[in-house]
Amino acid sequence: MTDVARVAGVSAQTVSRVLRGHPNVREETRAKVTAAVEQLGYRKNHAARILSSGRSRTIGVVTLQTPFYSRMTVLLGIERAAQEHGYAVATATTASLDSSAIEDALERLADQGVDGVILAVPLMHVSRQIERLTSAVPTITIDGSRTPSTEIVAVDQISTGHLATQYLLGLGHETVWHVAGLSQWLDASSRAQGWQAALEAAGRVVPPKLHGDWSPVSGYRNGLILGRIPEVTAVFVASDEMAFGVIRALGDLGRRVPEDISVVGVDDIALAAYSFPPLTTVAQPFARMGELAVSHLMRHIDDPVAGSEPERVEPTLVVRASTGPPRAD
Numbered sequence: 043m044t045d046v047a048r049v050a051g052v053s054a055q056t057v058s059r060v061l062r063g064h065p066n067v068r069e070e071t072r073a074k075v076t077a078a079v080e081q082l083g084y085r086k087n088h089a090a091r092i093l094s095s096g097r098s099r100t101i102g103v104v105t106l107q108t109p110f111y112s113r114m115t116v117l118l119g120i121e122r123a124a125q126e127h128g129y130a131v132a133t134a135t136t137a138s139l140d141s142s143a144i145e146d147a148l149e150r151l152a153d154q155g156v157d158g159v160i161l162a163v164p165l166m167h168v169s170r171q172i173e174r175l176t177s178a179v180p181t182i183t184i185d186g187s188r189t190p191s192t193e194i195v196a197v198d199q200i201s202t203g204h205l206a207t208q209y210l211l212g213l214g215h216e217t218v219w220h221v222a223g224l225s226q227w228l229d230a231s232s233r234a235q236g237w238q239a240a241l242e243a244a245g246r247v248v249p250p251k252l253h254g255d256w257s258p259v260s261g262y263r264n265g266l267i268l269g270r271i272p273e274v275t276a277v278f279v280a281s282d283e284m285a286f287g288v289i290r291a292l293g294d295l296g297r298r299v300p301e302d303i304s305v306v307g308v309d310d311i312a313l314a315a316y317s318f319p320p321l322t323t324v325a326q327p328f329a330r331m332g333e334l335a336v337s338h339l340m341r342h343i344d345d346p347v348a349g350s351e352p353e354r355v356e357p358t359l360v361v362r363a364s365t366g367p368p369r370a371d
Contacts, residue, residue, distance in 0.1 A: 043084070048113065050078040063128075101131045101339060102151030102159045102179075104144060107135045110283065111254060111311045113326050116162055116184065119332025128342055132156055136193025139226055141169040148175040158339045160184060160332075164227045180342035182335045187229055194352035195334045199229050202324045202357045203236025206278045206306045208244075209322075209359055213304065214367045215276035217246045221264045221288060222253050223280040233280050233308065254284045269295035274303055275368040282307035282314045282323055289317065300366035308361050320362035327355060 043061075047054040052071060059067050060075040078084075101124055105113055115210060117133070124131050132154050134147035151159055158180040165172070166185060184195050203220075210218045220237045221231030234251060241248045252267065254260030261284030267272050269292045279285035285307030289299050297303055299319055307314065310325035334353060 046075065046078045046084050047084055049081060050074040062319050081308045097157050097343075098155045099128060100132050100154065100156050101320075102132045102134060102148075102154065102156035103162055103338070104134050104136065104147045104151065104159065105162045106139070107137050110281075112281075112309055112326065113162070115328035116332045120160060120162075120336055121332075122329070123333040123336035127336065129157070129336075136163065137163060141172060145169060145171045145175065148172065152179060158182070158309055158336045158343045160339060162335075164229065178364045180339060180346050182339045182342065184331050184335045193355075195331060195338055196341075196352070196354055197326050197331065197357055198354045199232035199357075200236040200239070202308055202326075203233035203278065204240045205236070205357060207240035208309070209361075210276040210278065210304060210306060210365065211240070211244055211246065212275070213365065215304065216273075216368075217241060217249055218278050219249045219268060219274050220251050221261060221268075221277065221279045221284055222251050223256050223284070223349050224257035225253065230280055237278055254280070256281050256284060258283050258287035258290075260284055262291045264288060265291025266295065268292070268303070269297045276304045276306075276365075277308050280308055282309040282311045282321060285321055285323070285364075286313070286317055289319075289321075299364050301369055304365040304368075306365060311362075314360075315362065317364075319364045322362045322365040323360050325358045325360050331355065 043054050043057050047057045050057065052075060056067065056071060057075050060072050080138065081090050098108065103117065103120055105117060121131050132151060134150045136143040136147045144165070148159065151225045152175060157178070161176070161181055161183040162185065164185045182195055207218045218237065218241065220234060222234045225231065238248055252264045254264055261279060265288035277288060285305055287307055292303055293298055299305055305321065307321050308321040308326065312348055314321040314323050338353065
C-alpha cells in the first residue's frame, strides 16, 4: 500500500480509503490510485485485513453435493449478495445429510475463519457438535431446519403443498395423488403435509403417498405406477425434475397430460416452461432465498446477540398447460 501511495503521489491513508470505496475521495485522486494499483499489480493482503479488522470478510456455505438446479441457483444468489456486501464465499459441500458429514463441513469453514455461515442443507437432527459450531459462528439456515442458535429463512413449504392441491381440486378433480421427495428432507415432508391437509380440509380421500429421490428417473418410475391406476386424474409432484419423469412415463403408457391426468410440479426451473406440455408448477424463489439469507447473516454478524424472527417466503403458483379439468366420462 505504501508503494501505491508513492506512485500515486498520495498518502497511504488515501489509498486505504480508495480501496475501501470511501465516498469522500476526489475522482481525480481515485483515478491516480487505481492507475497505480494496476501498474504495480497490487493485491490486498487478506491475512493483514483479518488482523487489522478482526474479520475475514468471508461467509461460509454448507451445501449438498448435488446436480439439482435449485442448489446451484441458491448458491448464485448467495454469491451475488455477498459480493454486494464486500464479502467472499467459501463453500463446503457434503455428500450426505448425516450429522457427522455436516459437522465436518462446518469445521472446515470454521478453520478458514469465516465470519458467518449459511447452512443450505436439511437438518433433521442436531448433534451437540453442530449446536456448538453454530453457536460459535453466526449461522442462518435456509431449508426450514433450525438449531437453537440459528436463524431461519425459508419458503413456506406447507403452503406449497396446500396451494398445488387446492388448485387441482378447484379444477374439479375428486382427489390428488402425490409423489413426494426424500423423506429426510424437511421440504419434502412439509409439502406432503400441505397436500394432505388440503385434501382433508376438502373432505377428500387421501391416496397412498409415493416417494422419489428428486431425480427424473424416480419420477418416471412413479409415473409408470400412476399411469396404470384408472382413477388417477391429478398428481402433485414434489419437484419439477421428478414431474418431467412422471409426464414421460404417462406418455409412454398412452395417458395424455392434461386430458387424462393433470400434473403440477414444484420449483419453476427454467425448463418447466419448455417441457411438453409446459409444466404448471409452484415457483420457489431460489436466488431470492440466497439473497435474503445473506441479508440476515450480515445483520447477525454485526450484532450476534440481537434476535430475529424467522422469515418465511410465500410460494406462487405458475399455471401452464399441464393441468386442466378432469375428463368427463
